[in-house]
Amino acid sequence: MPELPEAETIVRGLRPKVTGETIIRAEVLRPDILREPKRKFTPKVRGLRICGVTRRAKNIVIELADKSVIWVNLGMTGRLLHFPSPPTGSDRPTHATVRFRLEGGGIVIFDDVRRFGTVEHLEAGLRSQRSEAMGPEPLTDTWLPEHLLESLSRSSAPARSWLLDQRRIAGIGNIYAAEALFLAGIDPRTPARDIDQARVRALHRSIRDVLKEAIDAGGTTIRDYRNAEGEMGQYGRQLYVYGREGSPCHRCDSPITRVVFSNRSAFLCPVCQPSL
Known part of the structure; x- marks a missing residue:
């Protein structure tokens, strides 16, 4: 999507x-x-x-x-x-x-x-x-790590589910939630309120970095997406974990794992994203 x-x-x-x-x-x-x-x-x-x-x-x-x-x-x-x-x-x-x-x-x-x-x-x-009715835009200058920390601390939802909730933060779906959580070293099943302050700051940074890099690459085409000119996005070549089940992690060579919860697949490196 x-x-x-x-x-x-x-x-x-x-x-x-x-x-x-x-x-x-x-x-x-x-x-x-x-x-x-x-x-x-x-x-x-x-x-x-x-x-x-x-x-x-x-x-x-x-x-x-x-x-x-x-x-x-x-x-x-x-x-x-x-x-x-x-x-x-x-x-x-x-x-x-x-x-x-x-x-x-x-x-x-x-x-x-x-x-x-x-x-x-x-x-x-x-x-x-x-x-x-929607959450804040994550690429605006007014969205700060402190805002993310406060909002996460009020929720027991898994981190991945929290990121997908458009009432909490706007615009993130499965692909970029997976990528941001990997870069921040957070297991997607971790309860939002259990993420410590250092990891929250890392997550704030990784969300913004991933989204900016994906925009620079014209988005991600898994199958159907095209831009206004009908061209495919190129960010798929840079994905760390999304859709890479069984492939080696780009950081540690451990195989990427797919887990299913909340009726959706999540992708992670079990070494780089250890469970709490």
């Missing part, structure tokens, strides 16, 4: 291409992607100028001239693609769900093979409510 770095990569690719453009038409090919009837959604965005493209957690937020937004969640397999002109032949996305035709001739297509993603139109007030 695309996480913060993948969403941020798409935002950075899309922003210069669509900012200032006007949506002349929205074409909904798969209405189940929307959270409201197609007949209500399409007139709300038609004729509006795009003022910017931002991100909140794992979501892509297209800001419109009337202060409303198009809020896109990529789900498991969603792709938000931009084409300077309508694609034809093999370039045409095969699982298009929504198309936004732009005044300058370009087109933005939300393509989603499994259709777990969503496209919503949110008025300014609802956008604020949605955002306020």
Whole structure:
């Protein structure tokens, strides 16, 4: 599932291409992607100028001239693609769900093979409510180790589960939780409140480092993810533990282990991430 770095990569690719453009038409090919009837959604965005493209957690937020937004969640397999002109032949996305035709001739297509993603139109007030329900953005300068320590100390949830909770911290999923915990030397099953102050500071640093490095690499493509230009992310080549069960640890050569808890797989090095 695309996480913060993948969403941020798409935002950075899309922003210069669509900012200032006007949506002349929205074409909904798969209405189940929307959270409201197609007949209500399409007139709300038609004729509006795009003022910017931002991100909140794992979501892509297209800001419109009337202060409303198009809020896109990529789900498991969603792709938000931009084409300077309508694609034809093999370039045409095969699982298009929504198309936004732009005044300058370009087109933005939300393509989603499994259709777990969503496209919503949110008025300014609802956008604020949605955002306020989420945890802090880990790459902001205002998110400090002290904030992480305080929040972890109030929870008995396993560290990996805590990181995946979007109400506690925004944008982290399985891939980057696994990588950050490895770099901080924390077993993903460790209760959050049992992580000592030194490890919390290491975790704060590793979260930020991993996310920044993944963004620099254009995100991680395991299978479906593509950026706004349709290109794969390259961070998968740098993964320490995620998806590497049985492979040697890059630090100590011990085999990477996969464990299942909370109905999800977690990856760790049992030597570099000893249990408490």
